[in-house]
Amino acid sequence: MGEPLLQVQNLCVEFQRHAIRAVDQVDLSVAAGETVGLVGESGSGKSTLARAIARLVPVAAGRIVFQGQDLLRLSPSQLRPWRRHVQLVFQDPLASLNPRMTVGDALQEPLKIFRPDMPPNERRAAVSLMLTRVGLQAGAAHRYPREFSGGQCQRIGIARAMIIKPALLICDEPVSSLDVSIQGQIVNLLLDMQRETHAAMIFIGHNLGIVRHVSHRVYVIYRGRIVEHAPCEELFLRPRHPYTRALIASIPQIPPVAVAVEPAVIETPHRTGGIRGCAFRDRCPHAREPCAAAAPALAPAAAGHWVACLRAGEI
Numbered sequence: 001m002g003e004p005l006l007q008v009q010n011l012c013v014e015f016q017r018h019a020i021r022a023v024d025q026v027d028l029s030v031a032a033g034e035t036v037g038l039v040g041e042s043g044s045g046k047s048t049l050a051r052a053i054a055r056l057v058p059v060a061a062g063r064i065v066f067q068g069q070d071l072l073r074l075s076p077s078q079l080r081p082w083r084r085h086v087q088l089v090f091q092d093p094l095a096s097l098n099p100r101m102t103v104g105d106a107l108q109e110p111l112k113i114f115r116p117d118m119p120p121n122e123r124r125a126a127v128s129l130m131l132t133r134v135g136l137q138a139g140a141a142h143r144y145p146r147e148f149s150g151g152q153c154q155r156i157g158i159a160r161a162m163i164i165k166p167a168l169l170i171c172d173e174p175v176s177s178l179d180v181s182i183q184g185q186i187v188n189l190l191l192d193m194q195r196e197t198h199a200a201m202i203f204i205g206h207n208l209g210i211v212r213h214v215s216h217r218v219y220v221i222y223r224g225r226i227v228e229h230a231p232c233e234e235l236f237l238r239p240r241h242p243y244t245r246a247l248i249a250s251i252p253q254i255p256p257v258a259v260a261v262e263p264a265v266i267e268t269p270h271r272t273g274g275i276r277g278c279a280f281r282d283r284c285p286h287a288r289e290p291c292a293a294a295a296p297a298l299a300p301a302a303a304g305h306w307v308a309c310l311r312a313g314e315i
């Protein structure tokens with residue numbers, strides 16, 4: 001992989017009214033054309049991190065360097081042209097589409113914003129082409145989102161995100177709300193589109209099998225902190241962090257790793273302020289006194305493999 005397209009450094013996002021630090025000192029990088037998986041249980045901060053990178057939520061601290069430019073230092077008007085380069089695909093495809101807008105208008109909108117010079121007939125042609133590209137009929141342009149199934153709505157969401165050829169596509173659980181029978185088609189569509197456009201992708205998912213299938217590298221997030229990241233197969237075959245091991249052990253299709261951790265619970269409890277020490281220590285069978293003193297930093301464990309666990313070397 002080449003130069004980083006995106007470098008997130010020490011990123012913190014807080015919801016002050018709720019006294020929650022949802023993203024805590026996150027470092028993450030994405031190379032051009034790379035697919036980075038992001039996994040962690042519900043409430044761990046995945047969507048907030050995605051929305052922060054897309055500049056949809058305010059950031060408390062850190063840097064978001066995209067193509068060499070720190071997006072957090074740009075004024076709103078300077079930021080506008082950058083927005084086209086980072087597009088999001090959401091979990092609930094119907095909710096992310098305006099019910100009063102035809103599909104054609106929804107797809108034309110980003111072109112109007114980011115390519116205002118494009119003549120209307122070219123814009124309509126681009127929309128028809130895009131609709132057929134994602135497996136819908138060009139006539140879909142005249143219909144409304146509610147007339148489509150969940151899978152078709154997600155195709156529309158992907159079309160809208162890709163029509164302005166972003167350099168980075170962030171997919172936030174793009175198939176979680178879809179029928180299992182359709183999930184594969186949508187994942188394959190995303191991979192095809194990515195191959196054609198060379199876009200980089202951040203793929204958030206809690207189906208680890210799908211994340212493993214699509215990702216080059218994978219980050220594991222727990223209570224807002226990255227606890228481990230590694231090349232995809234390295235992470236799934238040799239997970240080092242007790243939390244990653246527990247996550248992987250709870251998927252049936254991958255041979256379970258022997259670990260003495262209870263299966264991941266569904267919702268991380270809310271907390272106030274930052275956490276002292278390792279965030280996982282209260283659930284970790286390997287926790288010792290030093291784990292309570294300070295949050296362990298990510299340290300290299302193998303080539304490209306980083307783990308934030310004081311005991312990673314011994315367990």
Ligand SMILES: Nc1ncnc2c1ncn2[C@@H]1O[C@H](COP(=O)(O)OP(=O)(O)O)[C@@H](O)[C@H]1O
Nearest residue numbers: 015018022041042043044045046047048049270
């Ligand atoms: N708009 C918000 N206001 C207050 N708290 C929020 C908001 N969005 C998310 N949170 C909280 O931030 C934490 C991370 O949430 P989220 O990023 O949605 O996690 P995930 O996508 O991993 O399930 C949770 O504790 C959640 O309740």
Ligand SMILES: [Mg+2]
Nearest residue numbers: 046047048172
């Ligand atoms: Mg989420």
